[in-house]
Amino acid sequence: MRLLSLALLFALSALPLRAEQVVLGLSQDSVSISTDFNGSEILIFGAIKREVPIPEGEPLQVIITLAGPQQPLTVRRKERRFGIWVNTESVEVDHAPSFYAVATSAPWGEVITNVEDLRHHISIPRAIRSVGAPMQVQDAQSFSQAVIRIRENDGLYQVHENSVELRQSTLFNTSITMPANLTEGAYPTRIFLTRGGEVISSFETEIEVHKVGLERWLFVLSRQQPLIYGLLSLAIAIAAGWGASTAFRLLRS
Numbered sequence: 001m002r003l004l005s006l007a008l009l010f011a012l013s014a015l016p017l018r019a020e021q022v023v024l025g026l027s028q029d030s031v032s033i034s035t036d037f038n039g040s041e042i043l044i045f046g047a048i049k050r051e052v053p054i055p056e057g058e059p060l061q062v063i064i065t066l067a068g069p070q071q072p073l074t075v076r077r078k079e080r081r082f083g084i085w086v087n088t089e090s091v092e093v094d095h096a097p098s099f100y101a102v103a104t105s106a107p108w109g110e111v112i113t114n115v116e117d118l119r120h121h122i123s124i125p126r127a128i129r130s131v132g133a134p135m136q137v138q139d140a141q142s143f144s145q146a147v148i149r150i151r152e153n154d155g156l157y158q159v160h161e162n163s164v165e166l167r168q169s170t171l172f173n174t175s176i177t178m179p180a181n182l183t184e185g186a187y188p189t190r191i192f193l194t195r196g197g198e199v200i201s202s203f204e205t206e207i208e209v210h211k212v213g214l215e216r217w218l219f220v221l222s223r224q225q226p227l228i229y230g231l232l233s234l235a236i237a238i239a240a241g242w243g244a245s246t247a248f249r250l251l252r253s
Contacts, residue, residue: 022203045173058196061111068099069185091143098183105164113197
């Protein structure tokens with residue numbers, strides 16, 4: 001038994017210490033979407049826990065990502081034929097986050113290598129997965145690029161270089177603005193520590209985004225009672241049309 005204990009002690013002492021680890025904080029771990037919701041700003045902050053002195057050489061860098069729920073979607077190309085725009089080729093994108101933000105403590109080329117980006121799926125193009133494109137589509141990658149371009153214009157995909165403030169290689173913080181048109185669900189939040197472009201530590205948590213109040217009631221009704229939801233929508237449309245018509249007649253009289 002004594003020999004076994006000594007062997008276990010030697011084995012544990014031979015394991016490398018985790019030099020730097022993330023201790024994370026969030027200004028809020030949930031976002032409520034109500035009828036007057038117009039976006040939210042999440043403050044992400046934390047510290048770096050060390051069991052050994054700060055290594056010399058390459059400076060420490062921080063990358064923070066915030067992603068919305070993954071969604072499959074079909075991307076279609078439109079071309080002008082005989083004077084009208086028609087759908088031609090299409091590609092199925094298997095996974096595309098509904099929202100994705102990346103914040104870094106330095107320019108992108110200084111914080112991570114392409115190999116590490118490919119391994120951890122950190123950049124926006126790496127976060128989107130499209131497989132099984134039809135053989136006749138020669139430039140399938142352009143369909144994923146179109147998704148990125150459209151969602152960047154809508155504020156759903158964001159890249160913020162040099163936006164993570166890193167003080168004395170120990171404390172860091174940044175803020176990410178989330179737009180009003182958010183998808184309900186879990187938003188994974190990841191923090192990567194890198195040196196020389198290589199990931200040395202990572203941490204992950206989640207932010208919950210959910211509808212409340214009237215928004216929540218209408219959402220649940222549309223999913224669980226689609227017939228009642230449709231009839232209610234029709235009744236509201238009829239009432240709104242009748243009210244507008246009555247108001248117009250009163251103004252004319």
